[in-house]
Amino acid sequence: MSRAVVTGLGCVGPTGLGVDRLPDAMDAGRPLGSVEPVGAPRGRRREMRVARIAPFDREPFIPARKLRRMDEVSQVWTVTCMLALADAGLDDLQPDKALYRPEDRATFLGTGFGCVAATWEYLTELTTDGAAMANPFLFSESVANAPAGHSAIEMNARGPNCTLTCADASAVAAVAAGARSIQDGRAEMAVCGGLELLPSPAIEALAALGAPGFVGEGSVALILESLESARSRGARIYAEIAGQASASDPRCGPWEWSLDADRMSRVLTGAARRGGGRSVRKVFLHAGGFPPAEAAEDRAAAASFPGVPVVRPARVFGGMVSAAFSLALGVLDSSRQAPEESVVVSAWAWGGGLYSVALSGAPD
Amino acid sequence: MSARVRIAVTGLGIVSALGRDRHQFWSRALEGRGGIGNVDLFSTAGCKSSIAGQVREEPGSKSDRTEGGRVHRASRTDRLCITAAAEAVEQAGLAPPAGSRTLDRFGVSLGTSTAGMLEGEQWVRDGVDRGFERQRVSRVLRVPTSTPGDAVAAALGTGGPRLSNMTACASSALSIGQAADMIRSGEAPGMIAGGGDALCLMTYAGFNALRLVDPKPCRPFDATRQGLSLGEGAGMVVLERWDHAVDRGAEPLAEFLDYGATCDAHHMTAPHPEGRGASAAMAEALARSGLRADQIGHVNAHGTGTDLNDATEAEAIRAVFGSEGIRRIPITASKSMFGHALGGSGGLEAVVLVLSLIHQLAPPTLGWESSGDEAPPLDIVAGAPRRLSCAYGMSNSFGFGGANCSLIFRTAS
Numbered sequence: 007m008s009r010a011v012v013t014g015l016g017c018v019g020p021t022g023l024g025v026d027r028l029p030d031a032m033d034a035g036r037p038l039g040s041v042e043p044v045g046a047p048r049g050r051r052r053e054m055r056v057a058r059i060a061p062f063d064r065e066p067f068i069p070a071r072k073l074r075r076m077d078e079v080s081q082v083w084t085v086t087c088m089l090a091l092a093d094a095g096l097d098d099l100q101p102d103k104a105l106y107r108p109e110d111r112a113t114f115l116g117t118g119f120g121c122v123a124a125t126w127e128y129l130t131e132l133t134t135d136g137a138a139m140a141n142p143f144l145f146s147e148s149v150a151n152a153p154a155g156h157s158a159i160e161m162n163a164r165g166p167n168c169t170l171t172c173a174d175a176s177a178v179a180a181v182a183a184g185a186r187s188i189q190d191g192r193a194e195m196a197v198c199g200g201l202e203l204l205p206s207p208a209i210e211a212l213a214a215l216g217a218p219g220f221v222g223e224g225s226v227a228l229i230l231e232s233l234e235s236a237r238s239r240g241a242r243i244y245a246e247i248a249g250q251a252s253a254s255d256p257r258c259g260p261w262e263w264s265l266d267a268d269r270m271s272r273v274l275t276g277a278a279r280r281g282g283g284r285s286v287r288k289v290f291l292h293a294g295g296f297p298p299a300e301a302a303e304d305r306a307a308a309a310s311f312p313g314v315p316v317v318r319p320a321r322v323f324g325g326m327v328s329a330a331f332s333l334a335l336g337v338l339d340s341s342r343q344a345p346e347e348s349v350v351v352s353a354w355a356w357g358g359g360l361y362s363v364a365l366s367g368a369p370d
Numbered sequence: 371m372s373a374r375v376r377i378a379v380t381g382l383g384i385v386s387a388l389g390r391d392r393h394q395f396w397s398r399a400l401e402g403r404g405g406i407g408n409v410d411l412f413s414t415a416g417c418k419s420s421i422a423g424q425v426r427e428e429p430g431s432k433s434d435r436t437e438g439g440r441v442h443r444a445s446r447t448d449r450l451c452i453t454a455a456a457e458a459v460e461q462a463g464l465a466p467p468a469g470s471r472t473l474d475r476f477g478v479s480l481g482t483s484t485a486g487m488l489e490g491e492q493w494v495r496d497g498v499d500r501g502f503e504r505q506r507v508s509r510v511l512r513v514p515t516s517t518p519g520d521a522v523a524a525a526l527g528t529g530g531p532r533l534s535n536m537t538a539c540a541s542s543a544l545s546i547g548q549a550a551d552m553i554r555s556g557e558a559p560g561m562i563a564g565g566g567d568a569l570c571l572m573t574y575a576g577f578n579a580l581r582l583v584d585p586k587p588c589r590p591f592d593a594t595r596q597g598l599s600l601g602e603g604a605g606m607v608v609l610e611r612w613d614h615a616v617d618r619g620a621e622p623l624a625e626f627l628d629y630g631a632t633c634d635a636h637h638m639t640a641p642h643p644e645g646r647g648a649s650a651a652m653a654e655a656l657a658r659s660g661l662r663a664d665q666i667g668h669v670n671a672h673g674t675g676t677d678l679n680d681a682t683e684a685e686a687i688r689a690v691f692g693s694e695g696i697r698r699i700p701i702t703a704s705k706s707m708f709g710h711a712l713g714g715s716g717g718l719e720a721v722v723l724v725l726s727l728i729h730q731l732a733p734p735t736l737g738w739e740s741s742g743d744e745a746p747p748l749d750i751v752a753g754a755p756r757r758l759s760c761a762y763g764m765s766n767s768f769g770f771g772g773a774n775c776s777l778i779f780r781t782a783s
Binding site: 130132142169173189210215250253260 | 413414415416417474477478483490491494495498502506507508510511512514515516517519520521523524526527528529530531532533534535536537538544548551552554555557571572573574575576578579580631632633634635636637638639646647650769770771772773
């Protein structure tokens, strides 16, 4: 079985393009970008705030003629992939220069909300104008795997392509699946990560459902390669995906997070154990903004890794998308650690899914 | 853990327009009965077609469970998936409460594409008619594509890994492959895997807008085919480590060998003209299963009935199995019986393939009369079931966004 290592990071978020400012945002305790108050959506007394992605020019990454055929979500994800490839030194995709064959490039995208803006627009048009006027472009862009399909076309990635939809833990589920594809030899290189954009219909729904007052948008992509391939090309290795574990709480309802600290603890320690029992130095908590679930998570982390520092990226980047930022921050943190040390990233999904990955420092 | 961990199929569940369970489905499939008829779930006004493979018997109950006085309303897709999963679990000898302890370690891997969209559409219609401020958002809790997997896990009490994917028409085939990966990596001893989708106007009107539907029941691979017929349903399998199944006294029905997953990276809604990604998925599945192409004795094709899809799949099958090889591989296109259940189709067709291997019978493809001048022609099973004599079968699923997945199963013996 191959070992999966992280060699590239891409990010489109409130801090702008790239991951450099993410630690600064954590230090500042705010996203360093646009935080938009969205008033008091219907049925909610207090305001919600949304950490929006910072505006950016897409044409340096995607030709204008192609941008016109992509929904916003696909544009953001594709640019994120391009940034990650460039960071890994794999952005030259010319057939005679690319390091990996198209067949060996995989895509695993995690998203809980998917293409909600296109879906909403398509559905309302369908309702008001009738089926005879259905817009084929909006229909194809409303499919949640459209971003992964578009990015695969741009990257000529002909390996496995999958869109994981595990609610607000989708990013971690996608990275775990991407690592598995490297470990099993299904791909030599995998672009994986998470993406959420929150247009007004999504915010309205979140508000009415009692979501936390602070939610965020963003997109994070990791480049995974086998350790052997990364070494052979002399790549900079940020971290290793050392272990992963998942479980679920069947008692959760459709808009509920698990309160089962014991199950959470099994997932946290499971990821660390599968990572070879390395010393855990930090835990990135989900902390999605639901006090009872956060309390359970705190108990689980304390029981699993007594005395180990915890961080809560959701407080800075907002709920719903925080798992993606936790991954980026966890990778950056691991890059400064020794191979025998690890950080654990946890993500708990509405509906009861529990996911965790352990990241360790670059192997010697 | 070794990648060569053997994986047993110990349970099958299927609900479709052709029947409410595997017994009803299989007897009707062998009789050559079709399940495609008029749609009454929503108005098809303005569409070229008015038919689909609609499940006539209301699946499951209106609510999936009641707890502490709260009733969690299940979507039609949830209910289809729960119904199929419950059947599979029962056949595997794991039905709660007796199987609850084992199920607490089992996971769910489920693929879907529409999830609760049927209910979401009604919410939007009501909102447009009466104002959205009057609509309760709790009615759209079941729209996200993660929810059918959550519903199955909640209904059966599975506490192991949970994975949901929405990879268009390859969703539930991928969910079966990924479930096997999780078992082989030691993350769970067993998984309930597959998927389902309910009909909804969004996809119905969308495929109409793309001019991909046939106003008559679809005729996959037939020379006169004019498009697909949409459908709905769910197909679920219980996968578990072979030794785990044997140790608890379960009888393996078949063995899941491996899968191939690829992407066309060509076009969002059209397949690669030479079936590049499709043939790569089949070749990958064969290679990872340690098989030669000539060892496959039956293919359950993706076979949607659209001109381009069937032509490229035929081209891909020829590329993998060779001009001579395809003459001895009977091919069934199950969508002719129950329509194209989109994200659920891979799960449905995996169940059909396993039933075919168990009974050594390939059910007929409905509506097929001739492949026309396609050369060399595929050996389409039509008119009557065909006796098989094979150990290995393949099921193909190809989707929007260029995602492809081929699964390979083997007889239990």
